[in-house]
Amino acid sequence: MVIYEKAPAKINLTLDVLHKRNDGYHEVEMLMTTIDLADRLSFEKLDSNQVVIASENRFVPNDRRNLAYQAATLIKERYNIKEGVRIHLDKKIPVAAGLAGGSSDAAATLRGVSRLFGLQLSQEELQEIGAEIGSDVPFCVMGGTALATGRGEKLTPLPSPPPCWVVLAKPNIGVSTKDVYSKVQFDDMRHPATKEAISALKQQDFKTLCTTLGNVLEPITTSMHPEVLQIKSRMEKTGGDGVLMSGSGPTVFSLVAKEEKADRIYNSLRGFCSEVYAVRMLR
Numbered sequence: 001m002v003i004y005e006k007a008p009a010k011i012n013l014t015l016d017v018l019h020k021r022n023d024g025y026h027e028v029e030m031l032m033t034t035i036d037l038a039d040r041l042s043f044e045k046l047d048s049n050q051v052v053i054a055s056e057n058r059f060v061p062n063d064r065r066n067l068a069y070q071a072a073t074l075i076k077e078r079y080n081i082k083e084g085v086r087i088h089l090d091k092k093i094p095v096a097a098g099l100a101g102g103s104s105d106a107a108a109t110l111r112g113v114s115r116l117f118g119l120q121l122s123q124e125e126l127q128e129i130g131a132e133i134g135s136d137v138p139f140c141v142m143g144g145t146a147l148a149t150g151r152g153e154k155l156t157p158l159p160s161p162p163p164c165w166v167v168l169a170k171p172n173i174g175v176s177t178k179d180v181y182s183k184v185q186f187d188d189m190r191h192p193a194t195k196e197a198i199s200a201l202k203q204q205d206f207k208t209l210c211t212t213l214g215n216v217l218e219p220i221t222t223s224m225h226p227e228v229l230q231i232k233s234r235m236e237k238t239g240g241d242g243v244l245m246s247g248s249g250p251t252v253f254s255l256v257a258k259e260e261k262a263d264r265i266y267n268s269l270r271g272f273c274s275e276v277y278a279v280r281m282l283r
């Protein structure tokens, strides 16, 4: 039996950091939503008690550094499963992009392995296991749109943004999430208008949603990598309705109401940046 799971990318509509915690993590408040850019994973049982990962993408590790490997191992240990699993990972989400690709693969693996071995775990149980792998994993288990607090693992579901296009561009640079968080400074921080963004979601008010987008990590990443700002300003000039860096970056996205405009922004960025996507928001 082969089980298939889709692992969609996320974008941060807002990302605020409230304070640094004693455990080294930062207390956050962020609005996240899934988009129609997804990895595809398949799962098959193995007689031998091992986890095997296969992926054609040379940037993705196929050993225990892979978050999907960690997810499969954790769930096998916790439920004392003695059979193994072969995971095939068809990678479509750009790697180290701020789009939670690895976290979403881990979440899809928790769902897939749970189904493969008939564990019948609830979403809450999968989220709880996911939090042991990474802060973004519980959201990726849940999907849709949510307010994430704590270190990102406490979730309140929200209505998804009104239907629109999302154009994304990832400059060819690597950004370490840990490094970006380590540079957070609270003086002069410009906090995003999270409450207004939540009410824009509730009222399905696309215009207000676009004006409330905000990410306190953006100035940190752009100060290290000015090319992120160049992409942002190009998206703004070509008519993006709301433009922001996702997560710790470096991917910049633009929400766009009209398809023709999304095409225009996509084409204008193609000559400038090697990884550009135009996708729909997931409802």
Ligand SMILES: C[C@](O)(CO)[C@H](O)COP(=O)(O)OP(=O)(O)OC[C@H]1O[C@@H](n2ccc(N)nc2=O)[C@H](O)[C@@H]1O
Pocket: 012, 015, 024, 025, 026, 027, 028, 030, 098, 100, 103, 133, 134, 135, 136, 137, 150, 151, 152, 177, 178, 181, 247, 248
């Ligand atoms: C930037 C975001 O992607 C926004 O959604 C997340 O906040 C980061 O989520 P993630 O990549 O799943 O993060 P983790 O793997 O849990 O943590 C990576 C590193 O980021 C820092 N980190 C992460 C989350 C958080 N709330 N505070 C932190 O300070 C910590 O140094 C941690 O060692």
Ligand SMILES: Nc1ncnc2c1ncn2[C@@H]1O[C@H](COP(=O)(O)OP(=O)(O)OP(=O)(O)O)[C@@H](O)[C@H]1O
Pocket: 059, 060, 061, 065, 066, 067, 068, 094, 095, 096, 097, 098, 099, 100, 101, 102, 103, 105, 106, 136, 177, 247, 248, 249
């Ligand atoms: N399944 C996976 N897919 C991609 N990268 C993975 C995976 N598992 C582990 N990694 C490693 O994790 C690093 C970060 O990759 P990932 O694509 O998850 O970053 P990200 O999108 O910036 O994550 P986040 O938005 O959660 O901070 C990569 O450099 C890669 O070596």
